[in-house]
Amino acid sequence: MLLVTGATGSNGTEIVKRLAAQNVPVRAMVRNRDRASAIALSNVDIVEGDFDRPETLLSALMNVDRAFLLTNSTEHAEAQQLAFVDAAHQSGVKQIVKLSQFAADVHSPVRFLRYHAVVESAIQASGMAYTFLRPNLFMQGLLNFRSTIANQNAFYAAINDAKVSVVDVRDIADSAVAALTEAGHEGKIYNLTGPQPLTHAEMAEQLSVALDRQIEFTDIPPEAMHDQLLSIGMPDWQADGLLEDYAHYRRNEAAAVLSGVQEATGKEPCSFQAFARDYAKMFG
Ligand SMILES: NC(=O)c1ccc[n+]([C@@H]2O[C@H](COP(=O)([O-])OP(=O)(O)OC[C@H]3O[C@@H](n4cnc5c(N)ncnc54)[C@H](OP(=O)(O)O)[C@@H]3O)[C@@H](O)[C@H]2O)c1
Structure with a gap:
């Protein structure tokens, strides 16, 4: 049996749907069944589990051979993921496929990159087989800007003209499915990027083509981006972390x-142009 955590999120939903389409026995761990309608498929075993309640992890992990580990990035992420690694080890899980991040490093000035590296080390130390997926900035992350794109035909970030080799979540999901279902991915670290480094202004140009209207990107100071993130309800720790991420992007x-993506799946990663075309309707 495979277990997918973070199963209601952007990566988890894509992964569960792919596994179900291949008729692979899969269990999806969710906090609340009522919010899991997108993955409530006849051949998906949905189980309630919460990283903050370790006893629920042990029941979610019963008879699981391989597990996909993902939480969102909060100040609790490191402790939550370490608790999961412990529970998986106790439960006899053979392999963990962990969604990490491009440039994960215990010495990084970026808090998200540090916590991912700490969890990677704990998985390696546990003796379980591992596959680490280290994606760069998600193309789908641009959906966070959809309200200003819809209302002002514009989006804003503190990144200047730095390029980022953004990656499509659908490629991350394909990589996770390969690692969970095929032999030969044990002990591998996959740096998942898109096919092209792009500035945010270049992404705006490609979005303009897909949306058939002009979308502008404007660079803003980090303090203004921080205010913007707090105004959409992001907690302080997370907003500070995202600014550290953007400082890392800004340093190129x-x-x-x-x-x-090619190593994990054997196929070329999706272009930003294809992402913009396929998600155009979601930008309003
Ligand atoms: N955004 C980027 O560009 C980027 C780039 C590289 C790496 N990453 C990494 O990607 C990860 C986020 O991936 P994502 O965007 O797919 O996540 P997401 O859409 O935010 O989904 C997070 C998932 O975690 C679940 N979750 C949260 N707290 C939980 C808890 N206490 N117990 C059980 N489940 C819980 C959520 O369930 P509910 O539905 O119950 O809330 C949801 O299913 C982070 O680790 C981040 O560092 C992000």
Whole structure:
């Protein structure tokens, strides 16, 4: 049996749907069954589980051989993921496929990159087989800007003209499914990027084509981006973390195009142009 955590999120939903389409026995761990309608398919075993309640992890992990580990990035993420690694080890899980992040490093100035690296080390130390997926900034992350794109035909971020090799979540999901269902991905670290490094202004140009109207990108100071994130309800720790991420992008540390998608799946990663075309309706 495979277990997918974070199963109601952007990656988890895509992963569960792919596994169900291949008729692979899959259990999806969700906090609340009522919010899991997108993955409530006849061949998906939905189980309630909460990273903050370790006893629920043990029942979710019963008879599980391989598990996909993902939480959202909060100040609790490291502790939640370490608790899951412990529970998985106790339950006899053979392999963990962890959604990490491009440039994960215990010494990074970026808090998200540090916590991902700490969890990667704990999985390695546990003796369970592992596959680490280290995606760059998600193309679907642009959907966070959809309200200003819909209302002002504009979006704003503190990134200047730095390029980022953004990756499509659908490629991350394909990589996760390959690692969960095929032999040969054990001990691998896949750096998942898109096929092209792009500035946010270049993404705006491609979105303009897909949406058939002019979308502008404007660089803003980090303090203004921080205010913007708080105004949409993001907690302080997360907003500070996202600003650290953007400082890392601004230093051009996330522009490299790497071959992780090809190595994991055997196919070329999706272009931003294809993402913009396929998601155009969601930008309003
Ligand atoms: N955004 C990017 O560009 C980017 C780039 C690289 C790496 N990453 C990494 O990607 C991860 C986020 O992936 P995502 O965007 O797919 O996540 P997401 O859409 O935010 O989904 C998070 C999932 O975690 C679940 N969850 C949250 N707290 C939980 C708890 N206490 N117990 C059980 N489940 C819980 C949520 O369930 P509910 O439905 O119950 O809330 C949801 O299913 C983070 O680790 C981040 O560092 C992000």
